[in-house]
Amino acid sequence: MPNTTFETLNISPETQKALTALGYTQPTQVQEAVITQFVTGQDLLVKSQTGSGKTASFAIPLVENIIWEERAPQAIVLAPTRELALQISEEIFNIGRFKRIKVETLIGHTPFQAQARNLKTRTHVVVATPGRLLDHIEQGTIDLTKIKFVVLDEVDEMLSMGFMSQVDDIFEHLSQARQVALFSATLPQAVLDVKDFYVTDPITIEVAAQNAVSTRIDQVFYLVEKTAKLKNLYQLLVLENPDSAIIFANTRAAVDAIADYLDARDVTVETLHGGMEQRDRTRVINDFKHNYFRYLIATDVAARGIDVADIAAVFNYDLPDNPESYTHRIGRTARFEKTGRAISLVSSAQRSDFAAIEKAQQKNDVTITEHVLPSDSLLDKRLPSFTAKQKRELEKKQAKSAVFKSDIMKLHINAGKKTKLRAGDVVGAITSIPGVTGDDIGIISIIDVSTFVEILNGKGKQVLKALQTEKIKGRLRKVSRANQGKYD
Structure with missing residues (x-):
């Protein structure tokens, strides 16, 4: 169905609005198939290649089927x-922006009690x-x-990492009336x-894309001596001179x-591995996404978290x-119909x-x-270009959420739980403003001494005033106005 659109898939106007802002113009094969069958x-x-729009x-359908009034997940x-x-x-948060979908992330090496407090408020x-879910x-x-x-x-990765026994335990606590x-x-x-x-x-x-990722990646390998791998890697970086690489x-x-x-x-790099604090891992990934450096050196922890x-x-x-x-690693390149290179160093x-x-x-x-492996003379010819690129300043990229800036303004109110401020108090004050309704209010987050509220539909300045x-x-x-991060 080449003319399938999100509208013909009966996606709500609010979700369509978010998808349009995020650049989703037409459903991919996996999106059409999953949304239709869901x-x-x-x-x-579902078997779907990496970079196919699988997360969306x-x-x-999760965003579409959530009952907003329900407080429990x-x-x-x-x-x-x-x-x-x-x-x-x-991704879920951005797609659900205009439906005010509240998402809570439960991961290790981040404060457990903060997650527990958030789960006491409305979470969809x-x-x-x-x-971490099992801990909760x-x-x-x-x-x-x-x-x-x-x-x-x-x-497949959960299996290889030995997580399925924990998943089994989680399923024991879930109702049988569930869709999986x-x-x-x-x-x-x-x-x-x-x-x-x-x-x-x-x-x-099973989505077998016509323009499969594997066919868009030029895959090569070099036979190298184990003792010379560092030198050879540097040589291949000079030879390939990629704008960005993992x-x-x-x-x-x-x-x-x-x-x-x-x-x-003098090659600027950042590293990513399981021994790092979570806040440092998150910072490195965000910096890489937003083009603050060219080359990321990582263990497989990065193969599942960089989009x-x-x-x-x-x-x-x-x-x-x-x-x-290997498939997951090389799938970090050639995403979203682009082409890429995969270079492997193989010892005898x-x-x-x-x-x-x-x-x-x-x-x-x-x-x-x-x-x-390239000759010394070829490397000598390529080195000046490689060195020049290392010195060139990178063009920074905006966060995905930045596309909502014209429509959504996040406000900070200097009051919170300790002053017994409730969401109803905030909604009442905002909807008393002429021309502003409940539909113009997004997600409200109330913490100890602060409250954050999103104002939708371009009415932020009016409400702030x-x-x-x-x-x-x-x-x-x-x-x-709430402080904006460096990626916004």
């Missing part, structure tokens, strides 16, 4: 990594890693009685073996060694453990292991071509 109420098993395919999305959970939360969707279940800080929808994203959707970029036998525990008679959706290594020690080697050669349209190349400094992980001892990866790619009619003299709960409050 309304049947049946469980789903389940975010849209109605949907749970489980993800294998914190980074992916944060990415999914952002919970996005979580399995371990065991502590009694989350109400699961209203859960109607459950999404398991990247099921399993998503995976690959469907290895291990996924098929466990699916019946989570889904009943699922509709299987360099994958298998251990924290390797990540640090690569960073030190490149830093000594960037134009990563030019992926380098496998270390080979991944299996062909599925790894040649037989790499053959399994080659065989898996051949099933997609893709050949990984062997190239010869009026609240300078309009009393809220019987008193004038200091109201200002």
